[in-house]
Amino acid sequence: MKLFERLVLPFLFLLKESAAATFSHDVKKEWTVQKKEGDKVPDVDFLTRVRLDDGSFDWKTLTSADYFKGKRVVVFALPGAFTPLCSSTHLPGYEAAYEEIKSLGIDEVYCLSVNDAFVMRKWGLDQGLTEDKTPGSLGFTAVKLIPDGAAHFTRGMGMSSVWESNRGFGERSWRYSMVVNDGVIEKMFVEPGRTHDSGPDPFEVSDAETMVKYLKSSAKDEL
Numbered sequence: 001m002k003l004f005e006r007l008v009l010p011f012l013f014l015l016k017e018s019a020a021a022t023f024s025h026d027v028k029k030e031w032t033v034q035k036k037e038g039d040k041v042p043d044v045d046f047l048t049r050v051r052l053d054d055g056s057f058d059w060k061t062l063t064s065a066d067y068f069k070g071k072r073v074v075v076f077a078l079p080g081a082f083t084p085l086c087s088s089t090h091l092p093g094y095e096a097a098y099e100e101i102k103s104l105g106i107d108e109v110y111c112l113s114v115n116d117a118f119v120m121r122k123w124g125l126d127q128g129l130t131e132d133k134t135p136g137s138l139g140f141t142a143v144k145l146i147p148d149g150a151a152h153f154t155r156g157m158g159m160s161s162v163w164e165s166n167r168g169f170g171e172r173s174w175r176y177s178m179v180v181n182d183g184v185i186e187k188m189f190v191e192p193g194r195t196h197d198s199g200p201d202p203f204e205v206s207d208a209e210t211m212v213k214y215l216k217s218s219a220k221d222e223l
Contacts, residue, residue, distance in 0.1 A: 034158035034194075037185050041068060042156025048147060049117040053135045064153070067146065068183045071107040074215075075146075076177040076206055077159065081115045081123035085203055090175070091127055091143065093208035098142040101208070104215035106179075109143045114172045116149035148173070161194065177206040179214070187214055 035041070043064045050060040067073070076094055078086040091111055094101070101109055113120065121139060125131065129140040138144045146153075154160050154173040161174045174194045179186040189205040 028155075030155075030158070032158055032160055034190065035156075035185060035188075037188055039185050040183050041180055041185060042153050044152040044156060046146060046153070047117060047149060048138075049121065051133060051135050051137060055133070064183065067108075067110065068180050070182055072105060072179065072181045072186075073108045073110060074101055074106050074177065074179055074211055075110045075112055076208075076211070077112040077154070077157075077173040078175050078206075079113070079161075079172040079201070081113055081119050082126070085201055086113070087123070087127065089203065090207070094211075095127070095129060095143050097208040097212055100212060101215065104212070104219055106215065110146050111143050112146040112148050112153065112173065114148050114151045114154055117147040120145040120147045159190075159194075175201070175203065175206050177211055179211075187218075189214075 041064055046062045046064075046067075048060050048062050049057045052058055074094075076090065078090050080086060094109055094111065098109055115123070124140050124145050129142065129145075132139060132141045148154050151160060151171050151173070154171075157173075159174045159176060160171055162171050174191065176188060176190040178188040189210055191202040191204060191206055193202055
């Protein structure tokens with residue numbers, strides 16, 4: 001027993017410490033340095049699926065410029081497709097407010113998540129979103145779903161969050177919303193308490209209602 005304690009227990013302790021340290025080592029510091037109003041959004045590629053003339057789908061790479069250049073858009077980002085709060089409230093809220101948001105000087109509304117293109121399309125269909133079957137379309141007629149499968153945009157925004165022991169998500173996006181004007185962040189609403197492996201999932205400021213209030217206020221300021 002003494003030999004076991006002297007030789008094996010220290011090894012087990014180091015193994016445990018190494019496993020605990022893996023979490024923080026896997027997350028680069030720059031992935032958590034949050035962008036702010038006035039900053040440009042990250043310039044990244046998004047691997048998407050687009051409809052072809054025959055109704056089938058193929059891969060297409062879209063860039064940040066494709067989504068943001070020359071447009072004033074609303075983006076809301078969330079931890080995951082098919083998750084409860086994202087599915088019951090966050091996405092449905094923006095879908096319901098889509099036309100009102102567009103009437104307030106917005107060209108498009110995007111929902112972004114660290115999920116691949118297949119998952120995002122299936123989630124949209126599951127949510128009852130109306131699919132745009134035009135060849136080359138962005139998927140749906142109202143809110144457009146952006147697959148940030150490799151988390152490149154999320155990391156560039158400094159919004160990378162990892163859930164390991166809590167929920168088992170792995171790397172996802174913290175919940176936030178923003179107005180982006182020609183690639184520049186005009187306004188941001190970031191949920192409080194951002195941290196890795198967060199227990200709470202706050203939903204206080206990134207909702208559609210808060211966004212509509214801001215857009216109405218900014219419209220008045222321009223008069």
